[in-house]
Amino acid sequence: MRPWELLDTSPVAGQAHDLKLYRRGDEYSIKTGPIELMNSRMHASEDVLAELGCKHLRQQRQSKVLVGGLGMGFTLAKTLECLTDDAEVVVAELVPAVVQWNQSHLAHLAHFPLKDSRVQVFHGDVGQLMSAKKLTFDAILLDVDNGPEGLTRQENEALYSLNGLKNAAAALKSGGILGVWSAFPAPKFTKRMQQAGFHTQEVPCRAFAKKGSKHMVWLGKKK
Ligand SMILES: C[S@@+](CC[C@H](N)C(=O)[O-])C[C@H]1O[C@@H](n2cnc3c(N)ncnc32)[C@H](O)[C@@H]1O
Known part of the structure; x- marks a missing residue:
């Protein structure tokens, strides 16, 4: 088997480990x-x-969606596929190098979503952006960590706390959807979403087609 080749390394503010692209x-x-x-x-x-x-937005004109974070751009690309041509999508990404990698090494993987004119990049913490926006988004899609625990960045725990979820609810329009990705189920998190004012649905899914690790997606509809 071929060895992994290190393409780039980037420090991450406040984190012990660098981010590495292979x-x-x-x-x-x-x-x-x-x-x-x-x-x-x-x-x-x-x-x-x-x-x-974004299922509820397929026919809706001028929808606004927040995606946090960028990663390899797959969630962003699929979001764009679901929306009309006059939609606006803000993608919040904390690490500048991740944005640069999506404009270079990784750009082709999800078919160049950052080149789509509907996309704006917010360089920073998705939590800060949600705090600054009230009744703005039709959907917020959160995939910034391994799950609702802040495993890779401890500060991310705040996003998944009751206050963090209320913050997300406030940034959504009435009837808007909060989607949250996780590498594991977390029944306490489902309850917390309900306390924050969401009707919830848990969707178990797989990492790779119908195979691979079991993941979880929560969908919360703002009451
Ligand atoms: C698991 S990846 C996202 C994968 C993405 N869904 C995809 O389809 O490729 C998590 C991303 O969130 C970023 N991130 C972590 N914490 C963040 C935060 N608080 N605000 C914005 N971006 C964050 C990371 O730098 C990383 O790029």
Whole structure:
């Protein structure tokens, strides 16, 4: 088997581990320390997050969607597929190098979503952006960590806390959808979403087509 080739390394503010981008043939991997954040071969559940989170918007003109974060661009690309040509999509990404990699090494993987004129990049914390926007989005799709625990970035725990979920609810329009991706089920998180004012649905899904690791997507409809 071919060895992994290190393509680039980027420090992440406040984090012990650098973010590293690797390639092996046509497969790409982003790692932080020993944890693989993303692998280009496994994005079925990231696609599900967008497909289900934006299902209600397929016919809606001028919809507004927030995607956090960018990763390898798969959720963003699927979001764009679901929306009309006059939609607006803001993608929030904390790490500048991830945006640069999506404009270079990784751009082809999800068919160049950053080149779509409907997309704006917010360079920063998706939580800050949600705090600044009230009743703005028709959907918010959150995939910034391994799940609702802030495993790769401790500060991300706040996004999945009751206050963080209320913050997301406030940034959504009435009837808007919050989609949350996770690598594992978390029944307490379902309850927390309900406490924050969402009707919830848990959608178990797989990392790779109908195979691979079991992931979870939550859909919360703002009451
Ligand atoms: C698992 S990846 C997202 C994968 C993405 N769904 C895809 O389809 O490729 C998580 C991304 O969120 C970014 N991130 C982590 N915490 C963030 C935050 N608080 N705000 C914005 N982006 C964040 C990471 O740098 C990383 O690019």
